[in-house]
Amino acid sequence: MDTRLHLLLLSALVAVGAVAAPSGCALAQAAADATGAPAQNPQVVEPQVQRRTVKPPAIGTDNFEAGLFLGTISIEDFGSSFLYGGRLAYHFTEDVFAEATLGSSKAGLTSYEQLSGSARLLTDSQRQFTYYDASIGWNALPGEVFFGRKRAMPSAIYFTLGGGDTHFAGNDHFTVALGTGLRLLATDWLAVHLNARDLIFDSDVLGRNKRTENLQFTLSVTAFF
Amino acid sequence: MLKTLTALCLALGTLAAVPARAAAPVQVVVQDPYLDLHTGPGRGYPATYSVPRGATVQLLRQRTDWIKVRTDHGQEGWVHRSQLEHTLTPAGEEVKLAGPTPQSRVEHHWETGLAAGDFGGANVISATAAYALTNSLFVRGDISQLLGNHSNGWLGTIGLAHVFAPQWRVSPFVGVGGGVLHVSPNVTLVQSTDRTDTTAYAALGLRGYLSDRFLLQAEYRYYVVFEKRDANQEINEWTLGFTYFY
Numbered sequence: 001m002d003t004r005l006h007l008l009l010l011s012a013l014v015a016v017g018a019v020a021a022p023s024g025c026a027l028a029q030a031a032a033d034a035t036g037a038p039a040q041n042p043q044v045v046e047p048q049v050q051r052r053t054v055k056p057p058a059i060g061t062d063n064f065e066a067g068l069f070l071g072t073i074s075i076e077d078f079g080s081s082f083l084y085g086g087r088l089a090y091h092f093t094e095d096v097f098a099e100a101t102l103g104s105s106k107a108g109l110t111s112y113e114q115l116s117g118s119a120r121l122l123t124d125s126q127r128q129f130t131y132y133d134a135s136i137g138w139n140a141l142p143g144e145v146f147f148g149r150k151r152a153m154p155s156a157i158y159f160t161l162g163g164g165d166t167h168f169a170g171n172d173h174f175t176v177a178l179g180t181g182l183r184l185l186a187t188d189w190l191a192v193h194l195n196a197r198d199l200i201f202d203s204d205v206l207g208r209n210k211r212t213e214n215l216q217f218t219l220s221v222t223a224f225f
Numbered sequence: 226m227l228k229t230l231t232a233l234c235l236a237l238g239t240l241a242a243v244p245a246r247a248a249a250p251v252q253v254v255v256q257d258p259y260l261d262l263h264t265g266p267g268r269g270y271p272a273t274y275s276v277p278r279g280a281t282v283q284l285l286r287q288r289t290d291w292i293k294v295r296t297d298h299g300q301e302g303w304v305h306r307s308q309l310e311h312t313l314t315p316a317g318e319e320v321k322l323a324g325p326t327p328q329s330r331v332e333h334h335w336e337t338g339l340a341a342g343d344f345g346g347a348n349v350i351s352a353t354a355a356y357a358l359t360n361s362l363f364v365r366g367d368i369s370q371l372l373g374n375h376s377n378g379w380l381g382t383i384g385l386a387h388v389f390a391p392q393w394r395v396s397p398f399v400g401v402g403g404g405v406l407h408v409s410p411n412v413t414l415v416q417s418t419d420r421t422d423t424t425a426y427a428a429l430g431l432r433g434y435l436s437d438r439f440l441l442q443a444e445y446r447y448y449v450v451f452e453k454r455d456a457n458q459e460i461n462e463w464t465l466g467f468t469y470f471y
Contacts (some may be wrong), residue, residue: 058321059251061287092438092469094267094289098339134339134350136467142269154265163341163350165370171411174348174372185265188286188293209374224288 062189065089067222069103069195075129075168076212077205079108083216089137097137099160101177103216105129107168110206121205126170131199133177135162145184154185166201166214173201193220250295251284253312253320260309262302266291274300281315290324325437325471331360331391333470338442340466344380345448347373351464361388365400371408378408382426400428406450424450432468440468 066088073083085103092098107127113119141157160179165172181195199214255278262274266288276282276296282304285293291303306324314320336355343349348371355365363386371378384402403426409419430444443465450458 058323059284059287059292061323063288091289093436094291096439098469134352136339139267142265142267144264144270152264154267154270156267156269162339163348165350165372172372172377174350 062224063091065091065097065191065222065224067191067193067220069193069218069220071195071216071218073103073105073129073199073214073216075105075107075214076203077110078127079110081105081108081129083218085218087220087222089222094142095139097139097158099135099137099162100132101135101164102132103130122169126168129166129168131164131166131168131175133162133164133175133199135160135177135179137179139183156183157181158183160197166199169203169205171203173203175199175201189224191222191224193218193222195220251314251320252281253284253309253314255280255282256311256313257308260294260304262294262296262300262304263291264302266293266303268305270303272302274302276300284309284320287323292322329437329470330434333357336363336365336440336468336470338440338466338468340442340444340464342462342464344369344371344462345460347371347376347378349380349462349464351466353466353468355386360391362386363388365402367404374411376408376410378406380404380406380424382424384426384428386428388432395431395433398428398430398432400426400430400446402426402428406448420453422450422452424448426462438469438471440470442466442468 066086068086069084071083072080074080083103083105085101087099087101089097089099107122107129110121113121137158137160139156139158143155143157144152145155146152158181160177160181162177162179164175164177166175167173177197177199179195179197181193184192186192195216195218197216197218199216201212201214202209203212204210255276258278260276260282261272262276263270263272274296276294280296282294282296285295285301287293287306288303290306292306292309293301294304294309295301306322309320309322312320334357336353336357338353338355340351340353341349342351349369350372351367351369353365353367355363357363364383365386366383367381369380369382371380382402382404384400384404386398386400388396388398390396404424405421406424407419407421426446426448428444428446430442432440432442435441444463446462446464448460448462450460452458
């Protein structure tokens with residue numbers, strides 16, 4: 001009987017304690033607030049995480065295109081010659097690109113030189129024909145070219161317009177370059193170009209100043225990077 | 226010249242021999258109703274496959290506004306940037322895609338351009354680069370080649386340009402600067418030598434936005450060339466050019 005009474009009294013004491021403790025804490029908290037002391041949020045677990053700035057993942061771009069070309073150029077009055085060079089392009093949008101071209105060739109003999117036999121209008125070094133131009137290009141006709149039944153390559157017919165310098169017959173000549181070409185994407189990064197260009201400049205090599213048109217046809221292989 | 230050309234060709238050849246760099250693949254979850262996969266990087270190439278919302282695709286590379294993607298099923302194709310702007314990585318991070326934003330016209334850092342025109346009777350071809358100090362003030366440098374009937378030459382200048390209203394579609398601008406002018410008479414002329422002189426210019430022009438990346442720029446420059454031998458020479462230059470900004 002005594003044991004039961006003890007248990008009952010103890011239980012009552014615990015219950016009173018449980019009710020009184022929080023209200024005491026609340027009173028203490030209110031007192032702390034009233035005195036302007038900083039409120040402390042009870043936090044059970046302190047997170048051990050370091051703050052860091054998240055850098056969004058970026059993907060690689062390959063808007064540059066560079067490559068080499070080989071072909072033939074018809075230098076006005078000087079016959080056709082082998083031509084080689086390089087091109088570097090930057091694609092601004094799917095429609096517009098800029099292109100720098102550098103090419104070299106060596107002029108042959110004029111009809112007069114061939115018929116007369118020995119007379120030479122230009123020295124060997126003066127026959128060197130080098131040019132550069134910077135052009136703006138427009139991918140006018142995009143499409144696909146089919147090889148057989150199963151293989152299709154993305155393609156584009158483009159037009160270019162630019163200006164540059166042609167060094168020929170020991171002189172520099174301001175040159176307007178008009179071009180058109182077909183670009184085939186053999187793979188995502190490898191392209192093949194068939195290109196035709198007209199290099200137009202004024203020349204007085206044959207004694208009289210005249211406008212010369214120098215047509216070239218080239219095949220080039222380029223890579224996007 | 227031939228050596229330079231050969232060196233450049235070799236350099237280009239080396240570049241050409243290196244395949245496009247392989248960036249680490251980025252996975253994204255499609256948020257748009259669907260993605261159109263085109264066969265090439267352009268709207269003119271046919272769309273052959275659609276990826277539904279919620280599917281995961283891998284971003285492989287970007288060319289202009291088009292991104293090459295690969296689906297979970299191994300289908301590959303090119304998607305326009307606008308369809309991927311809302312995609313997130315599985316971790317919820319935004320994906321950074323290169324390209325212009327609506328603020329690009331006013332707020333950009335670099336401009337590069339090509340121009341052609343007339344420099345005191347000679348043809349001129351110019352390459353320009355400019356850096357934006359503020360939205361309307363630029364430091365710019367130009368390299369020009371001059372090709373005339375009687376002489377050829379080079380011109381290099383550095384200057385400042387102020388655009389009055391970069392937010393307008395067409396805005397006037399002014400500039401000042403200085404540089405070096407090198408002139409060499411054509412070989413057919415005798416008793417003439419090359420000369421290099423310093424020069425200063427004042428510029429006035431108009432520039433108009435063609436798109437969110439391009440400007441058409443018309444410029445007049447008044448040059449004073451400080452010649453060593455006698456009185457200063459005054460030269461007018463008119464150019465029209467195409468500028469790309471980013």
